């Protein structure tokens with residue numbers, strides 16, 4: 231078995247008042263055991279809905295379709311809510327963006343940590359508690375045993391997110407999806423949590439999808455990167471490929487937005503990408519980035535395919551590879 | 563938790579004291595009690611004699627002090643009408659009303675909470691429409707009229723239950739339905755609204771992401787948070803029911819404290835009325851206290867308030 235998680239041509243559609251929102255438009259990726267895929271993109275480009283679609287946790291009004299959605303060779307696309315509940319938390323789990331609201335205020339940390347393990351593995355409560363304590367210690371929580379009887383409101387945001395991470399690891403899933411797990415936290419805590427996630431993933435050998443809008447974060451953990459824009463991937467490849475030889479104008483623009491220690495001179499201007507993301511209602515006509523791209527031409531009116539340009543490095547652009555390589559994004 | 567409990571208890575005691583003041587002063591709201599007691603055609607001398615006999619000539623504060631002191635020991639004086647101690651009268655009737663109230667609130671909870679949950683799980687479905695229909699009817703129909711209709715159908719025509727009286731459990735069925743149905747719309751709508759909101763919460767998504775079974779997500783993770791406002795409302799509704807039982811007991815000639823209150827008012831039997839008002843109010847205060855404690859148990863954040 232080659233791929234642990236395999237997603238092909240994933241679409242999400244949500245009927246809204248003004249028409250049909252298409253926030254995820256034909257996304258494909260594969261994930262091997264132990265691999266980390268980073269999905270990067272501006273907020274609102276459909277990252278969260280992509281991960282929720284894989285987990286089967288989309289809002290009721292949303293519709294999902296995919297040519298393939300397989301976890302360890304098992305087709306997930308037609309499972310009922312009950313069947314999916316046997317997989318979630320057990321084989322595949324998720325960490326959310328909002329640590330403050332993601333824990334149930336009415337139950338103790340201990341209860342919420344252990345209930346998934348008890349449900350999936352049928353272990354005794356005391357055994358589940360021991361595992362919860364050891365995982366809380368792993369995510370850097372001191373006096374772990376004394377946290378179990380506490381309630382979420384007694385914990386800070388950073389602690390709550392650590393609890394959420396420990397919770398997602400309880401059943402030792404094969405795949406973990408982390409949707410901007412550090413966005414809501416202070417910068418210093420962000421760094422700690424990031425380091426910890428990376429260590430745990432290596433230690434437990436899980437595959438991970440790490441979602442972020444922050445390329446600085448990506449550099450530290452990604453094996454593979456997918457750059458997402460307006461509901462679709464515009465560039466995918468190995469981490470070194472994306473960082474050392476970015477092709478898509480959008481990727482280059484994003485990279486120009488982050489300072490590089492030692493390279494970016496003090497006081498020099500950081501880039502930003504002018505313009506706004508196109509409306510995703512009724513789909514996107516042509517290349518989604520053309521209204522913001524300095525290299526727009528007539529051919530951009532029809533959407534280009536995501537095509538492989540070098541071993542494992544793909545880009546969705548009408549320009550050919552040598553043209554792309556010669557582009558230098560000017561800080562705006 | 564202890565601090566929370568003591569705070570609530572203190573508040574309840576304060577409310578109870580205020581209530582005792584009000585129920586005592588009711589005696590004087592209805593005009594001069596001596597005139598009412600002396601009856602029609604009494605001379606001024608008769609009235610004066612009654613005034614002295616019942617102690618109405620003493621300062622008001624002294625009367626209140628005496629009344630409260632006695633009431634605390636369970637002595638509410640003698641009924642003007644029956645000439646027997648009020649406390650015996652009340653002790654005989656209160657259980658009937660409490661039984662009716664508890665049956666009615668149980669009926670209301672068992673009907674409205676499951677319906678409210680189902681309506682929230684499938685908004686705009688057939689079951690949601692049905693729940694809405696039930697609650698509109700419940701609010702539009704006066705309870706005495708609903709009671710009479712049930713009597714005509716189930717007691718007179720079908721003969722399934724007795725028409726009136728309070729001798730067996732079968733006498734309680736129709737009054738329970740009428741009184742309980744009266745509280746159903748409010749509880750159901752608050753449950754539905756609470757569930758709709760809670761089901762959108764992030765922690766519900768977390769529970770599903772952990773693979774918790776759908777039923778458990780609904781009843782463990784969602785309902786507990788959704789019923790917190792419902793608890794307070796239910797206590798208030800039960801209080802209303804005790805009041806409403808005055809009407810229901812009269813319709814069904816269910817010989818309880820509500821019926822006694824109704825009759826005592828028309829008989830100017832002040833000691834009985836005062837005692838009943840005080841007891842009903844204290845029950846209400848106690849219910850509110852219980853609701854607060856139940857909520858503190860449901861929601862740990864309340865305990866620290």
Ligand SMILES: Nc1ncnc2c1ncn2[C@@H]1O[C@H](COP(=O)(O)OP(=O)(O)O)[C@@H](O)[C@H]1O
Pocket residue numbers: 244246251253271272273274275276277278279280289510
């Ligand atoms: N439940 C929903 N109903 C309607 N629109 C939604 C819903 N959830 C997300 N969206 C819209 O879908 C788009 C993508 O959202 P999301 O996946 O959350 O973006 P990201 O995680 O990349 O910031 C956004 O425009 C957002 O407003």
Ligand SMILES: [Mg+2]
Pocket residue numbers: 274277278279327409410
């Ligand atoms: Mg998001």
